[in-house]
Amino acid sequence: MSKAKVAVLISGRGSNMAALLYASRLPDCPYEIVLVTGDKPGAPGLALAEAEGVAVVRLPAYTPKDKGQFYGALHRALERAGVEYIALAGFMRILPGDFIEKWAGRIVNVHPSLLPKYKGLDTHARAIEAKDAAAGCSVHVVTAELDDGPVLGQVEVAVLPDDTAETLAARVLIAEHQLYPRALADYVMRDRTPEAKLARVREIAMALPGAEETTSHGMPCFRVAGGKMFCYFTHDHHGDGIVAIIVKTSGPDEQAQLIDQDPDVYYRPAYFGPSGWIGVRLDTPDTDWDHIADRIELSWKLVAPRKLLGIREF
Template sequence: MTNRVKIAILISGRGSNMAALLYAAKAETCPFEIALVASNNPQAPGLELAAAEGIATYAHSHKQLSREDHDQIMQGAIVAAEADYVVLAGYMRILSDDFVRRWNDRMLNIHPSLLPKYKGLGTYQRALDAGDSHAGCSVHLVTPELDDGPVLAQTKVAIMPGDTAETLADRVLIAEHQLYPDALAQYVTRQSDPDWILEQVRNRALMLEETYERPSFGTPGWRVGTEKTGKYFAYFSRRHFGETGTSVFVKTSGLDEQNALLEAEPDLYFSPKFYGKSGWIAIRLDTGETDWDHVESWLRKSWSMVAPKRLTKLMDIAAEF
């Protein structure tokens, strides 16, 4: 598979989840490749395995270093490897806020509980002590607060009679090895998933004043104004209207602006078959590199062209302050 995203994996020990990711990446259909395995422990057994499999490795002890200084060193190694995402796999270090912010929405972790239950350590015994019917594991995005980022995927693991923390941990680890590669693959390809793309457009469209969603010819559309007098300012196309690919249609100021956009960035814009003659433009959303701030700006611009004057006046007044 071409154009795989590059992953840097941080470990502190044997790296069993790292190994699961490494071997998953050997499949031709896998959307990611392992660019680096790095550790705060130069003796971590996982480094030897990664090197044996031809993966670049890096290690630097955190001892006698501040958290920020050590994170900066690790950041340098990750950047040098040209990684697109950071994946924590048994990395036993709390990361600095600055490091986490640098990798906002691009750093994942796996935790051995069904979050939000049992953040931190001792998760297996805590599940047993609580009398839970299931334990499990969760893949989540990393945020400054420990084990608190949005959960991307989970697997439940039944607690069996006579389980100890050790026997339960063994089964949860099997579930982790299955869950992590799949969740990572889905996350790094999300920007090509039409359902995920639609949700991004929907959230941004409905943030605008007095907007609501109404289907048009079988595809989502967004209007501003009342149910009777509202006007469309955006349509979502997933191979609708005779088009290919996934895109959002928005209004331009007219054919001159439309033509200028088509000439300047033909890989980003195209003229929709049924709406192009009215000055609408289509913005491609399935390239995997969508600038969502740009899309949000276009939605607001298109909204302002058809919104009632009382709304645009309020917006103009607010812009002055």
């Protein structure tokens, strides 16, 4: 399975960026760092990323009046790099709402407190002042409200009697370096496993009138009201290593046309191919789930009885 493409945004030395980068080089890590950038073109972390062979974009520093231009350029740089997820790692800017909306659900951040405690700045001093027994860090999904998105993971760090904000921050940073790579890996895998993809296919197929799930040829599949099959889910079937759906087409001509148009997505499945069925891969880096839903519904329409077609049209 291909690795998720991640961009890291920084403002300073990039220690959390480095933790994410070095973790990404482990053989079982499900993400890769494809871009490092930020709001300060002279940030030391950018030089480190370049030395490690990672693509770097040095965007000009911006003032409030340049904000829209900066985030427009950032968005274009991310798209050119094929980025799927953004990891904020000491990026000391509040992202604008329209940027967050474009990347909704695909931006994560590490924050130096046990959220929902101590959102914003001065988290260590606030924990000490409150006489907390433990401080810590959190990784969360970024939403429009500051430090308020769903928490993906946390690590507690004991507050020592003689701690200052600086000494506590140093230990919390160690915890961040341990937590962030694991939380990011878990997050990018949440919809990339075969089980997650089957759940998504099941949701689409079972929303169609008369749909039932069963098993055939050793694969989960979906049929219409105890009758004809319209969708199979295949995962490494016959050892081919592919995660895909197999759906009907109108016949061999359409099958051949689809494969010719996009051979990276479509393929002629073993045993099913001669009958005009087509494989649609779900293990590409950028699965288009709207397109998958359309293919499943088109397949359903080819086998559904007229009375069910009428229900769907209504």
